[in-house]
Amino acid sequence: MLKNKSKKKREKVDIIANIVVIFFAVLNLFPLYWLLTSSLKNSSDVIKMPPDWFPKTFTLSNYVDVFQSHPALRWTFNSIVVSLVTTVAVIIVSSLAAYAFSKLHFKGKNVIYIIFISSLMVPKEVMIVPLFRIIQNLGMVNSLNGMIWPNVATAFGVFLLKGFFDTIPDSLREAAKMDGASEFYIFYKIIMPIVKPGIGALFILNFVQVWNDYLWQLIVGQEENSKTLMVGIATLMQDLNPNFAYKMAGATVAAVPMILIFIFFQKYFTEGLTIGADKG
Template sequence: MLKRKGKLKGDKFDVFSNIIVIIFAIMSLFPLYWLITSSLKTSAAVVKMPPDWFPKTFNLSNYADVFEHNPAFKWALNSITVSLVATIALIIVGSLAAYAFSKLEFKGKNIIFIIFISSLMIPKEVMIVPLYRIVDDMGMINSLHGMIWPNVATAFGVFLLKGFFDSIPDSLRESAKMDGASELRIFVRIMLPIVKPGIAALFILFFVDVWNDYLWQLVVGQEESAKTLMVGTATLMQDLNPNFAYKMAGATIAAIPMLVVFLVFQRSFTSGITAGAEKG
């Protein structure tokens, strides 16, 4: 009887908790819903009060205008190039450094790691001026290189991946060395496949971070040909007589690649974050 009462109470709690989760999920998705539906309305319908919760007409001309009157394809290509190259470069550099800090022994390793990770406490905005001067001296202003390589010089990848390498038993590496495997072969053929969930999580987190790095891309990409999708979309907001539906369409176009990346890597991202939580 007590078991039955306990089970009934547990079922009621599950139902209640599921309702709460559903409510919060709807609240989280509502801004995305409002963005997409507003992009299909007229400008007057976007600011109408009370609002139309569902568009009465589907106005696709907003999307056509974004691509017809602006180099949106060029902006999108620039954003994809910057985000993809920066993320892949960070994964390569970060995984090598994380493996070295985790498995190799060298003088001053712990001190260097602490100094390295301490750089994460400095906001990027604080370094904008000196970083801009460095990039300018290297001739990378108004080029994608100026947006890519400063993003690679961050300790975030090392911080995230080191925990995954720490969880791998040292005996596995020692056995491989006894079999005659080189350090690079151990890293590529043994270690990287094991930390694949962490790499997937890092890929999504950093790709999204670089994609949304509006301030630095605005500072470096001043010419029209060097603008990214985030910066180009923001320029749509500078009209004196704004077309809000037109701007919503531009923002939706900028958000779509992020949704695609997350949906494609969702399972790997979830398993990577879960594994990282278990190791912590």
């Protein structure tokens, strides 16, 4: 009897908890819904009061105008290339460095790691001016290279992946070495497949960070065809007589790649967070 009462009580608690979770999920998704529906309205319908929570008429003219009046395809291509190349480069460099700090033994390893990680406390904005001078001297202004390589020089990926490498027992590496495996073979064929969740988490976090790196991309990409999507869409906001639906369409275009990236990598991202929580 007591078990049945306890079971019914737990079921009621679960129902209430699910209702609360669903409520906050809908609340968090509402801005995305409003962005999408507003991009399909006329500008006057976006700002009317009381608002139309569901569009009475749909139009794709805002999207057509964005791509016809501006090089939005070029901006999208630039953003994808910058974010993808930067993220892949960060994963390669960070995984190699994290493996070295976690599994290899060399003089001054801990001191170097502390100095390396200490750079995370320095905001990027502090280095904007000297960094731009370096890029300018290398002739990388108004080029994708100028947006890519400075973002590869970050210690965050090393810090994140080292935690995953530390969870792998050293006996696995030692057994592989006894079988005659080289260091690179151990790293690439044995260790890297185990830390896939960490790689997935780093991919999402870094891709999103680079995609939204508005300030640096604004400084480096000054010409129309060298702008990224975030910078290009921001130029749509500077009109004296703004077309809000037009701007909503541009913002939607900028948001779609982020949504797709998270959908494709959410499995690894969730696993990475779970492993990190278990480790903590």
